[in-house]
Amino acid sequence: MKQEDFPMLRQEYIYFDNGATTLKPQCVIDKIKDYYENYSANAHRGDYDFSYKVDQAYENAREIVRNFIHAKKREEIVFTSGTTQSLNMIAFGFFAPLLEPGDEVLITQSEHASNVLPWFILEQKKGIVVKYISLDEDHYVTLENVKKSITPKTKVISIAGVTNVIGDARPMKEITEFAHENNIFVVCDGAQMVPHVPVDVEYLDIDFLAFSGHKMCGPTGVGVLFGKSELLEAMEPQNYGGGMNESFDSASEVELKELPTRLEGGTPNIAGVIGLGEAILYLEKIGMKKIHEVEQELRTYAIEKMMHIPHLDILDLESDSGIISFNVDGIFSQDVAYYLNKYKVCVRAGNHCAKILKNEVGVTNSLRMSFYFYNTKEEIDTVIDLLRDKERIVREML
């Protein structure tokens, strides 16, 4: 499906590392090139035609994002450099001034570093307490376990919508319903969710959502922070400087701009934002439901074959995404990745930035294949054939 749109695929690599970053279709590359070649001015600053064109393209991308995640207002869409920056802004710009010592933030052991470390810093600097929602035997979050984890001090639940190693989808709607009944904020790390399934922030009633452009056919260095407007109003900017202020004087009087510009200090990644808008239009043409279906089909197809290979230990037999994490029994995951690389196969090996997940799954490192809609069953056949013979892996891996 759509392989011809991706110039990287002409090199005949098998690219199964879409959880890390996805390939870019030609239309996104062209859109970025067009900005740099034909109207490469700054945004929101100039009084000439090129600059107006940039403003239009930039704000048009904001509207595309708003529509894509079904946010109510354009002010609720803030462009950032990616999920990591969005999550840091949420923790330090909104929660740091709000939380009191002893307040509890609930996360899980399968979170990515970007949704763990900012909370650890608030723990060290503000005396908040980070707690973990227990996972069930398949490493899933259940509403039952969320209910068991909260106390009168719980103020925030911050979890990935879909995790990046196990690939499980969290019941976000049920969690937000329950959380809001108990005056708890819900932050969703959408890095592995927004690129793969339809997302409706209004329906899900998420307070904050973070995601990255590069994991959804867009450029690197651009991402989104969605927040309910009344919450973003209270968020302290993390970048003070040009573009985000209305006025300031020598008596240190500062007036900031309205949302969302107030939270986008400095020259933004204009080409990135415009490219992200184009990537979303491209995904929408295929359809997010369809994308999810294709990934599920690829995953089921791969799992059914992998299950019958005794030396493959699969971490996540059941999961809701195009992610499969596994190990070849007795062989270090990185060595298997090197072996596959000899055959032009790109997979990820390691801990996938989820360094405390080992407490749950009992293994520190794994191989991860993460599919996107342009992957094929033929590619899966090729990779599984390469994994079938353990002796061969041992022989050829170094």
Ligand SMILES: Cc1ncc(COP(=O)(O)O)c(C=O)c1O
């Ligand atoms: C679940 C999850 N959260 C956060 C991130 C961080 O994203 P970025 O590096 O684009 O900021 C990733 C990236 O792999 C991820 O998978």
